Amino acid sequence: MADLANTGSLQLRDVTKMFGTFRAVDSVNLDIQKGEFLTLLGPSGSGKTTLLMMIAGFLDITHGDIALDGASIADVPAEKRNFGMVFQGYALFPHMSVRDNVGYALSVRKKPAPEIKTRVDEMLELVQLQDFADRKPTQLSGGQQQRVALARALCFAPPVLLLDEPLGALDKKLRVEVQEQLKDIHRRIGTTFIYVTHDQEEALSMSDRIVIMRDGSIEQVGTPKELYERPATRFAASFLGKSNFITQGVKTFALRPEKIDLRVGQGGDDARTSGTIRSITYFGSMQRIIVDTAQGDEIEVDIDVWRNQEALSVGAAVDLLWQDAAAVELKET
Amino acid sequence: MNALRKHIHPGWLIIAPLLVMVMALYLGPILNILWLSVTDPEPGFGNYAKLGESDALIRILWTTVRICIITTVFSVTLGYSIAYAMMHCHQRQKNYMLTLLLVSFWISILVRTFSWLMLLGRRGLVNVALEDIGLIAEPIAFMRNELGVLIGMIHYMIPYAVLPLLVSMQAIDQRVMDASRNLGASGSQTFLRIYLPLTTPGLVASTLLVFILSLGFYVTPAVLGGGKVLMVAEYISVQLLVTLQWGTAAMLAALMLFGVLAMLWIMSRFMKLSTVFGGAAR
Numbered sequence: 001m002a003d004l005a006n007t008g009s010l011q012l013r014d015v016t017k018m019f020g021t022f023r024a025v026d027s028v029n030l031d032i033q034k035g036e037f038l039t040l041l042g043p044s045g046s047g048k049t050t051l052l053m054m055i056a057g058f059l060d061i062t063h064g065d066i067a068l069d070g071a072s073i074a075d076v077p078a079e080k081r082n083f084g085m086v087f088q089g090y091a092l093f094p095h096m097s098v099r100d101n102v103g104y105a106l107s108v109r110k111k112p113a114p115e116i117k118t119r120v121d122e123m124l125e126l127v128q129l130q131d132f133a134d135r136k137p138t139q140l141s142g143g144q145q146q147r148v149a150l151a152r153a154l155c156f157a158p159p160v161l162l163l164d165e166p167l168g169a170l171d172k173k174l175r176v177e178v179q180e181q182l183k184d185i186h187r188r189i190g191t192t193f194i195y196v197t198h199d200q201e202e203a204l205s206m207s208d209r210i211v212i213m214r215d216g217s218i219e220q221v222g223t224p225k226e227l228y229e230r231p232a233t234r235f236a237a238s239f240l241g242k243s244n245f246i247t248q249g250v251k252t253f254a255l256r257p258e259k260i261d262l263r264v265g266q267g268g269d270d271a272r273t274s275g276t277i278r279s280i281t282y283f284g285s286m287q288r289i290i291v292d293t294a295q296g297d298e299i300e301v302d303i304d305v306w307r308n309q310e311a312l313s314v315g316a317a318v319d320l321l322w323q324d325a326a327a328v329e330l331k332e333t
Numbered sequence: 334m335n336a337l338r339k340h341i342h343p344g345w346l347i348i349a350p351l352l353v354m355v356m357a358l359y360l361g362p363i364l365n366i367l368w369l370s371v372t373d374p375e376p377g378f379g380n381y382a383k384l385g386e387s388d389a390l391i392r393i394l395w396t397t398v399r400i401c402i403i404t405t406v407f408s409v410t411l412g413y414s415i416a417y418a419m420m421h422c423h424q425r426q427k428n429y430m431l432t433l434l435l436v437s438f439w440i441s442i443l444v445r446t447f448s449w450l451m452l453l454g455r456r457g458l459v460n461v462a463l464e465d466i467g468l469i470a471e472p473i474a475f476m477r478n479e480l481g482v483l484i485g486m487i488h489y490m491i492p493y494a495v496l497p498l499l500v501s502m503q504a505i506d507q508r509v510m511d512a513s514r515n516l517g518a519s520g521s522q523t524f525l526r527i528y529l530p531l532t533t534p535g536l537v538a539s540t541l542l543v544f545i546l547s548l549g550f551y552v553t554p555a556v557l558g559g560g561k562v563l564m565v566a567e568y569i570s571v572q573l574l575v576t577l578q579w580g581t582a583a584m585l586a587a588l589m590l591f592g593v594l595a596m597l598w599i600m601s602r603f604m605k606l607s608t609v610f611g612g613a614a615r
């Protein structure tokens with residue numbers, strides 16, 4: 001896999017996709033570093049799959065340009081782009097064994113059989129499916145099928161791997177497990193991963209950078225921490241994690257629920273605002289408390305269960321406190 | 334009674350009368366034919382022995398098989414391209430083509446056969462037109478020969494070939510084809526290595542259907558063959574109605590039955606018949 005040490009960066013310039021008069025993807029500009037784990041995050045219909053399909057070459061771009069390592073690939077057909085792809089639902093070849101599925105990319109490139117065998121064994125080991133080489137896809141569990149799809153897409157050492165909600169069909173527990181494996185594989189092979197999901201936790205825990213998409217355009221790009229700590233817009237703040245919004249004059253601030261402290265009793269001079277508790281919901285590791293403020297707003301506060309064990313009850317009067325840095329000013333209201 | 338109930342699902346009791354009736358109406362006549370073939374005109378395998386003695390019989394069987402094979406090859410090949418085109422055009426055109434396909438099922442076989450005579454007969458549209466332009470001096474003999482029989486039979490069989498193919502093509506996930514391209518396969522590689530294997534059950538079903546239907550074809554060979562192309566079905570009817578040799582007729586019918594069963598048996602050695610006839614593809 002040494003041959004791709006210097007390839008795998010992508011440049012998207014004004015990429016736009018129209019379906020009739022509808023803009024599914026709208027002037028997307030993005031530089032993707034080689035070896036990066038980039039996540040496209042957004043609600044349903046925000047254009048994630050469409051953008052991915054244009055990168056893969058299955059959809060023509062209406063205008064704009066996509067370049068690999070600086071050279072435009074807009075006119076290169078899908079089968080010549082050499083991008084690996086893990087499809088939503090995996091799209092394994094049902095009539096072929098796991099081994100033939102994984103080796104397909106090499107065998108259509110007419111590589112000699114021994115070379116294919118070595119490489120396939122290597123890939124099966126990477127995804128820990130050595131013992132399943134002779135099974136058919138229908139004889140595998142969802143998680144195993146997912147790993148076959150991954151091995152198949154990585155077998156020809158593509159510079160870029162595209163994944164469209166690869167964990168969508170798995171249950172919660174398995175998802176977390178496969179997330180770890182995916183991260184681990186990414187670290188080991190250093191391929192650029194472009195990952196589509198609408199699961200914000202998945203995006204936060206796996207990505208080097210996250211692109212938040214909304215109605216076909218990019219809302220905000222940044223590392224998970226940047227996006228969480230400094231959301232630029234109301235949409236970004238509420239899509240990635242939970243957020244309270246506070247208006248002061250013409251300015252709006254986003255305030256994460258876990259960054260607020262709560263003190264029983266009213267009128268402390270360090271209090272930002274005060275109010276009464278409307279509800280308390282217990283989540284095990286923390287409790288979510290909704291406070292109606294004197295100004296008529298509703299503020300959510302997440303606090304550890306072990307704190308404030310005294311007199312927290314619905315209807316109690318409380319002061320709310322937070323640090324200056326906790327309130328992030330938003331660009332738009 | 335209770336013990337019985339444990340072993341036999343009550344549902345069976347409800348359908349039992351129908352089951353018995355169907356078995357009687359189906360198996361009865363078949364057994365009767367088998368019986369006739371070894372008893373008429375006298376007990377023994379005399380009828381079957383004729384196969385070894387009579388060149389004419391062998392020639393008829395060979396004509397039948399040859400015509401059936403050619404018909405099947407052309408119908409299934411053409412049917413495959415038609416089904417493929419239907420799957421890959423716009424929804425509107427697809428509905429249009431599907432309607433045409435169904436309409437052809439509703440038109441009587443006699444009408445469809447005679448229309449070929451109007452088109453391709455000695456004084457048919459095509460010959461007259463070609464003569465008028467001066468391209469040919471003598472009418473081309475499209476009809477009243479084996480070519481005529483083949484044209485008529487292939488035309489009649491194509492819709493039957495299309496339907497099973499359409500079903501198996503419809504079941505293919507477009508993403509599987511995309512995946513193949515994404516992995517670097519060219520169009521023809523994708524077709525040969527993914528599309529064709531995935532439509533093989535449909536191909537087999539369509540081949541069996543067309544071949545078996547062709548074996549018993551009667552009207553088209555009789556009309557378009559002009560008496561020169563004798564196939565088994567027509568010969569059987571002659572034995573029944575003209576020469577009254579029911580034993581020979583029964584023997585030929587039994588032979589066709591065994592032929593079809595043997596074919597199904599050979600196929601079942603290569604693939605599960607349930608996948609061919611629309612069972613779960615596994």
Ligand SMILES: Nc1ncnc2c1ncn2[C@@H]1O[C@H](COP(=O)(O)OP(=O)(O)OP(=O)(O)O)[C@@H](O)[C@H]1O
Nearest residue numbers: 019022024042043044045046047048049050051198
């Ligand atoms: N072939 C098409 N023709 C017309 N509109 C389309 C087509 N494909 C997608 N769209 C529209 O483009 C928009 C973006 O679709 P896309 O599939 O990219 O969304 P997505 O972000 O992947 O959503 P999801 O999370 O539900 O998969 C949607 O509004 C969709 O209806």
Ligand SMILES: [Mg+2]
Nearest residue numbers: 048049050164
């Ligand atoms: Mg999608």
